[in-house]
Amino acid sequence: xxxxxxxxxxxxxxxxxxxxxxxxxxxxxxxxxxxxxxxxxxxxxxxxxxxxxxxxxxxxxxxxxxxxxxxxxxxxxxxxxxxxxxxxxxxxxxxxxxxxxxxxxxxxxxxxxxxxxxxxxxxxxxxxxxxxxxxxxxx
Amino acid sequence: xxxxxxxxxxxxxxxxxxxxxxxxxxxxxxxxxxxxxxxxxxxxxxxxxxxxxxxxxxxxxxxxxxxxxxxxxxxxxxxxxxxxxxxxxxxxxxxxxxxxxxxxxxxxxxxxxxxxxxxxxxxxxxxxxxxxxxxxxxx
DNA sequence: GAAACATGTGTTATAATATTACATAAGTCA
DNA sequence: TGACTTATGTAATATTATAACACATGTTTC
Ligand SMILES: [Zn+2]
Ligand SMILES: [Zn+2]
Ligand SMILES: [Zn+2]
Ligand SMILES: [Zn+2]
Numbered sequence: 001x002x003x004x005x006x007x008x009x010x011x012x013x014x015x016x017x018x019x020x021x022x023x024x025x026x027x028x029x030x031x032x033x034x035x036x037x038x039x040x041x042x043x044x045x046x047x048x049x050x051x052x053x054x055x056x057x058x059x060x061x062x063x064x065x066x067x068x069x070x071x072x073x074x075x076x077x078x079x080x081x082x083x084x085x086x087x088x089x090x091x092x093x094x095x096x097x098x099x100x101x102x103x104x105x106x107x108x109x110x111x112x113x114x115x116x117x118x119x120x121x122x123x124x125x126x127x128x129x130x131x132x133x134x135x136x137x138x139x
Numbered sequence: 140x141x142x143x144x145x146x147x148x149x150x151x152x153x154x155x156x157x158x159x160x161x162x163x164x165x166x167x168x169x170x171x172x173x174x175x176x177x178x179x180x181x182x183x184x185x186x187x188x189x190x191x192x193x194x195x196x197x198x199x200x201x202x203x204x205x206x207x208x209x210x211x212x213x214x215x216x217x218x219x220x221x222x223x224x225x226x227x228x229x230x231x232x233x234x235x236x237x238x239x240x241x242x243x244x245x246x247x248x249x250x251x252x253x254x255x256x257x258x259x260x261x262x263x264x265x266x267x268x269x270x271x272x273x274x275x276x277x278x
Numbered sequence: 279g280a281a282a283c284a285t286g287t288g289t290t291a292t293a294a295t296a297t298t299a300c301a302t303a304a305g306t307c308a
Numbered sequence: 309t310g311a312c313t314t315a316t317g318t319a320a321t322a323t324t325a326t327a328a329c330a331c332a333t334g335t336t337t338c
Contacts, residue, residue, distance in 0.1 A: 012286065031324070045289060050325065055286095066205040067262050069295095069324060088254040097254045107246045111265055115227040115236045119267035123206050126250055128258035151315065170295070184318060189296070194315095208295060208324095 011055075017041055018052035019073060022062055027094045028070035063098070065089070067125045072096055084108050084122060090130035097130075150194075156180055157191035158212060161201055166233045167209035202237070204228070206264045211235055223247050223261060229269035236269075 011019065021037045022029060029037075031049045043049065053071055056062035061074050065087055072087075075098040084105035088097040104124065112119040128134075150158065160176045161168060168176075170188045182188065192210055195201035200213050204226055211226075214237040223244035227236040243263065251258040267273075 014287080046325070047289085047327095048287075051286080066264070086250060088250065088256050090256065091259070097256075099250065099254065103246070103249065107242070108265065110242065111225060111227065111238065111263075112267070115238065115265075116270040117227050117229065117236075117265065117267040118273040119265050120230070121266040123262065123264045123266075124250075125205070125262045126247065126254075126256065126258050127260040127262075128251070128256040131255040134257040153316075185296070186298095186318085187316075190315080 012052075014043075014048055015052045015055050017043075018049060019056055019061055022056075022071060022073040025073075028065050028068050028072050028089070028096060030068075030070050034071070063087070065096070065125060066123045067127065072098075074098065076100060086124035086126065088126045089128075090133055091127050092129055092133040095130050151191075153182075153187055154191045154194050156182075157188060158195055158200055161195075161210060161212040164212075167204050167207050167211050167228070167235060169207075169209050173210070202226070204235070204264060205262045206266065211237075213237065215239060225263035225265065227265045228267075229272055230266050231268055231272040234269050 017038055018034060021034050025033075025037075031046060031053065034053075035043055035046055035049050038049070053062060053064075057064060057071075060083070062071055063074060063085065064071050068089070084100065086099045086104050088099060089095075108119065108122050108124075156177055157173060160173050164172075164176075170185055170192065173192075174182055174185055174188050177188070192201060192203070196203060196210075199222070201210055202213060202224065203210055207228070214235075223239065225238045225243050227238060228234075247258065247261055247263075
């Protein structure tokens with residue numbers, strides 16, 4: 001898993017704005033939602049968002065949720081350490097828990113070993129109802 | 140994890156055609172690639188593909204690879220048993236290994252327990268270079 | 279400083295993926 | 309049969325992502 005080694009980086013204006021939006025959102029955000037949010041700041045084209053996101057993701061400051069085609073700010077200081085992260089997503093309230101511990105990296109290592117793959121990127125996403133939403137929606 | 144309980148289902152014509160294409164491809168296939176493949180059989184619109192895929196996925200006969208926006212035929216008899224499946228994807232030769240054992244379901248159960256989520260769907264995808272490709276591309 | 283290079287930006291257009299809406303047909307069961 | 313569900317056909321549209329090009333800015337090297 002390639003990861004940025006940098007601990008402190010100077011973000012460009014666009015990157016900072018996108019990261020701030022992501023943090024403020026506190027939820028998975030689509031690229032076009034971010035674009036709309038940032039139009040008042042002069043953003044006009046999707047590429048401005050996608051380019052900033054690419055950097056932020058490389059730096060471990062944001063993550064892409066593959067199953068939602070959406071993005072979210074990293075909830076840790078930064079995920080540089082391992083890059084082995086799992087996302088647990090409530091489909092009702094859209095809360096996302098970002099889990100990044102040894103159980104994840106161990107699982108991925110073991111999976112890579114078993115399948116003889118030289119892993120470069122992983123995506124673990126678990127959908128369902130969080131504790132609160134699960135209590136409410138007892139259909 | 141909700142799963143079909145059916146063991147033998149009669150597929151409709153469209154569903155059979157899409158499944159056959161997926162199996163023949165033996166690789167992740169995009170919806171529009173499937174559409175092109177099936178035009179000679181009368182397919183004309185993306186919805187015909189997406190609708191068939193939805194059924195096939197519900198039946199456990201096909202899977203969606205979230206990180207590729209693509210689909211693949213189930214490599215087991217069917218994944219009805221657990222629905223806890225991991226995909227290991229070579230980014231060079233596009234080979235996909237579908238892993239479905241206790242290590243996967245245990246990991247997911249544990250993750251769900253830790254995060255207090257009532258899980259309904261999961262997606263585990265590991266990218267990298269398979270054994271063969273990794274040997275060749277020693278840059 | 280000038281040249282060479284890498285990185286970031288702005289903008290337009292376009293590609294790739296997925297869904298809505300509506301009309302029709304076919305299968306299932308009382 | 310009627311009532312109902314499921315599958316289909318088709319057109320239009322929505323959503324997500326990238327390509328191509330021009331320009332600007334920053335950094336290194338001489
Ligand atoms: Zn993170
Ligand atoms: Zn919730
Ligand atoms: Zn399967
Ligand atoms: Zn390979």
